[in-house]
Amino acid sequence: MPVAETVADNVAITCRNLRKVFVLRNTRSMKESIVWLAKGRKGDLSKRFDALKDISLDVAQGETVALLGLNGSGKSTLLKLISGVLQPDAGTVRTRGRVAGLIEVGAGFHHDLSGRDNVYLNGAILGMTEKQIDTMFDSIVEFSEIGEFIDTEVKFYSSGMYLKLAFSIAVHTDPEVFLIDEILAVGDEPFQRKCIKKIKELAAAGKTLFVVSHDLDLVSTVCERGVLLEHGKVVMDGEVHAVVKELRRRSEPA
């Protein structure tokens, strides 16, 4: 995919020639290493796997982009590079403004703390300040429909309540760029509708959305642009419906 060398002023995410290699070690014990050395270093102790090869991509502010592809195409890896969890082996990635990931909701939850404590802890983990959480708190609780259970330890929550609270915190973090991995819809149907409405509100408010999902119908309603990844390469970049169609065509059994 040809991408301009220069970076526009309104760009929110810019990736240039990104490469990410994972080294999969088979073993790490001294015994096996010595055996391997004694055998004259036959075979490899580790396997290399190119998760991303030469990705260049620009996302403008306010754009809603769906990252599509089959399992193992490198979608989540790209998201992790953008969020800073992983560092690229080559190339550059840069972002403008605060980036927050709705990546795996509830990663920062602690089971032995109350809902209230977890709102503060998770909010802070997602980059909110104390003041922001204070002002958002009521809104977070209201959106999550947790109500009076907010002071109960979250280990007593049902899995639905848990996800609702976690999602509610995440959408209230108010960053400029949202990275969303497979959690567009959590909980029961009414709550799912609420989530999607909220995401659409964010998009309408000019937030940049970068969404990974296998729910192709859903992403086509939320996003305008689609980027198709295959084996760590961008194979198509364009209007979301066209990209979804291409993905469906490619994944059909030949």
Added chain:
Amino acid sequence: MPAVKSELTTPGAGRGLLDVYSNRFLLKLLVRKEIKVRYRGSVLGLLWSYVKPLMQFMIYFVALGIFLNLQKATPNYAIYLFSGIVLVNFFTETLGNATRSIVDNRDLIRKIYLPRELFPVSTVWVSAAHFLPQVVILVGASLIVGWQPSIYQLLAAVAAFIIVAILGMGLGLLFGAVNVYFRDSENIVDMILMVVTWASPVLYLWTMARDALGSWFFLYQANPMTVAVEIFHWAFWYPTLGADQIGLVELPPNLIALWLPVSLLVSLAVLFAGQLVFRRLAVHFAQEL
């Protein structure tokens, strides 16, 4: 479209310990979480932080002080012992937990970018919160036997605490980062913690080490833990001695003028090295965990 005037930044490029300072609020919450979680569901709660060291102290006191009769040679042996033990406990807890902190928080580190230094640093604060009750017991016991410290002795004790905190944080960063790649790190740390009680004059007198080591004694003194323990003796145990006992006690020479600044420098060097290694290794934490 909102015009965001902020600059383009590289995600995940941390500034090390400086980032911890700018994330003070999160640090505070992480520390509070650890303290809350430790005694969850227990009736005595934080009281355990008082009971456990008291028990440890009593065992040493009865077994070593009375059975082995070390009390005869060292007046107020109980205070002598306890002032060293509290520092060693603080160090042990800091280093032990900091070493495990990265691996224990792998779920978070794999999914969300945070300054990873937050986790080892928060363990230092948690240990300090458990160190405080022990100091309360130490001060109480010292007062019972007539403790009258000077302001310099108290200031020196604070300095000794800071030295141990820096040392624990530095080694914690180092071993915590290495532990991600080689879980052997935990076992090495367990060994260090075993040695640390005996590498400083906690249970015996510093003069015994001096007499045995001869010209190598300076190496023993170069250990910041040793200096910190000696300073605690000077601050808590020494001022409890009567006029007739004080003449029999020998203090390490140049403790404040020379060894205090030296041990501070050694600790800072360890912290610097720990941070350096941590930053190099932290880049690949998420994929190695």
